[in-house]
Amino acid sequence: MKRSIASLLLMLISATTLYSQKIPLLPGAYSAYLQLNETTQLPVHLTVEKKQKRILLVVHNAEERIELTNGIKKGDTIILPFPSFDSELRFITDKKKEIRGYWFNYNKGTNYKIPFFANFNQKTRKKEFPAGDLNGKWETHFSPETTDEESALGIIAQNQNHLTGTFRTETGDYRFLEGTIEGSKFYLSAFDGSHAFLLSGTLKEHYIQGYFYSGKHYATDFVATYNPNYELRDPDSITTLKKDNTAFNxxxxxxxxxxxxxxxxxxxxxxxxxxxxxxxxxxxxxxxxxxxxxxxxxxxxxxxxxxxxxxxxxxxxxxxxxxxxxxxxxxxxxxxxxxxxxxxxxxxxxxxxxxxxxxxxxxxxxxxxxxxxxxxxxxxxxxxxxxxxxxxxxxxxxxxxxxxxxxxx
Missing domain, CATH: 3.40.30.10 (Glutaredoxin)
Incomplete structure (x- = not known):
């Protein structure tokens, strides 16, 4: 069932409709997550900020900054579309400190939604000291030893507990990942409005065993080995012209x-x-x-x-x-x-x-x-x-x- 014409018209209303009513949230950092299943939460790095007398939500993925600005308010529900993709956050607020709602990704169907929660958080929890070093290049295999196995090159930077990086495959990269390592456990996540990626794992010396989630629809295990010399195939060599002299048209x-x-x-x-x-x-x-x-x-x-x-x-x-x-x-x-x-x-x-x-x-x-x-x-x-x-x-x-x-x- 497609979104109604009324819903589409609401999406076209200017940002002043939302901001004239003011988002009832305190500015600052929020502890936010997507609830992928009963036991798995994908951390989202979220701030609420003031900009030119307006309040907006900002999703952070390492150095990437995604401002959710052009939205509306329908009853007590706030609707914020992502700027580059056909998806949106729909939520209500409570006591200016709590967000409860859903992320809708319409590229995966009108009913594809994942619960989204956030709480105002000005306290910093003391983190457990890392038990290992993730810095460097990691030869990675998703769905290892199966017909669906995919190779990737993990590139991770670690500064104490803080992690950033990405995973490169032969079809593209996992974009800006950010996360935390405590003891031997770590996670890296990204949420850009199209994809919701979570990689969680355990580091044992120069070996990683973990699990990868893409939204609520896909999950698989992965393994990775520290390998500073590992490389993928040259992306200019994978797709080629056939040797039958067929003209390019x-x-x-x-x-x-x-x-x-x-x-x-x-x-x-x-x-x-x-x-x-x-x-x-x-x-x-x-x-x-x-x-x-x-x-x-x-x-x-x-x-x-x-x-x-x-x-x-x-x-x-x-x-x-x-x-x-x-x-x-x-x-x-x-x-x-x-x-x-x-x-x-x-x-x-x-x-x-x-x-x-x-x-x-x-x-x-x-x-x-x-x-x-x-x-x-x-x-x-x-x-x-x-x-x-x-x-x-x-x-x-x-x-x-x-x-x-x-x-x-």
Whole structure:
């Protein structure tokens, strides 16, 4: 059952509707969590802050800051949408110190919700001294010794009890993780409006045994071994062109439903990035933020970006609406197309000249001569630190080379 028109209209009401009534919460740090199941809580780093005479909620994931501002109040329920994804917090407050409600993630269905709680907390509890050191690189295997096993590279920084880091896979990273170690027990979590990740485990010298939760719908065990030399496959080597000399071309629909073919006269002689993505995908949104910088800097010199959205919605109209919302929200001037349902099988079928599409996002870089120069699988965003910085430098250099720009700094 879809959200009613009335509910959608409420989401469009300006922030002044909410803030004119004032959120009845004390500013400060809150102890917050998502109740994933009867026994498992995912910690959420939450503050309530004053900004320009308004009260807002801020979700923190390490250095990431997500402000929940553009909301409404319906009766005694406060509704705060996440700024980048089709999800929201709905809650009531009590005595200015307590939040009780739910996180709704509409990309997983209209009834996908997880209980959310928060309490005003100005006291700091003394933590047990860490019994080990998590600093460094960890060779990680999710669902080990099963047909679903996935390898990853954990990158963790520890400062006394405080942990930050991420896990890189061949399809992207787990973004900004933050947590705590006490004794030999630790956790790392992230909550960005699209994903709710929790990794909890036990450290035994240079070995980790733990459990991973993604929201309430997925959970698996994992193991990790300290390994400073461990690396994943090069993301430029995973998805490749087939060796049958099939030309790189496709025909899809624009957001208005008209046919769009590639190549075409508008892109001939241009450097083009084809981005296969979804608006529900945090790694895709990190990549889109970077591509906006690229486009703003190099479009006038001959760069075009064609972004193809594969969405959780069922109908073309709903898929196009989600993509249009992203385009308008981020003020993007790329060309946007509708790929269809969020399915790697569908994307692989539409791009038969590739061996396969295994990840959202996947990007294809095409030179002025119309030839494919690079195919990049997944995206390692700002949460990966030096890995992201190296990728940006490498990609900027590639674009400048393809555009024929010399002497740029």
């Amino acid at each position: 496709f025909n899809l629909k624009t957001l208005s439903g008209t046919d769009y073919s590639f190549p075409n006269p508008e892109t001939r002689g241009k450097v083009v990035i084809i981005q296969i993505m979804g608006t529900w995908c945090p790694n895709c949104m990190d990549e889109t933020n970077y591509y906006k910088e690229l486009y703003d800097k190099y479009h006038s010199k001959g760069l075009e970006i064609i972004s193809i959205g594969y969405e959780a919605a069922d109908s073309f109209e709903e898929q196009a609406k989600k993509i249009l919302t992203l385009k308008q929200r981020k003020n993007l001037e790329f060309t946007f197309l509708v790929g269809g349902k969020a399915s790697k099988e569908i994307a692989s079928e539409q791009f038969k000249m590739l061996n396969e599409v295994i990840s959202f996002p996947t990007s294809i870089y095409i030179g002025r001569d119309g030839e494919v120069k690079r195919i990049h699988t997944g995206f390692n965003g700002p949460g990966t630190g030096e890995v992201y910085a190296e990728y940006v430098n490498k990609t900027n250099a590639l674009i400048e080379s393809l555009l024929g720009i010399t002497g740029s700094k």
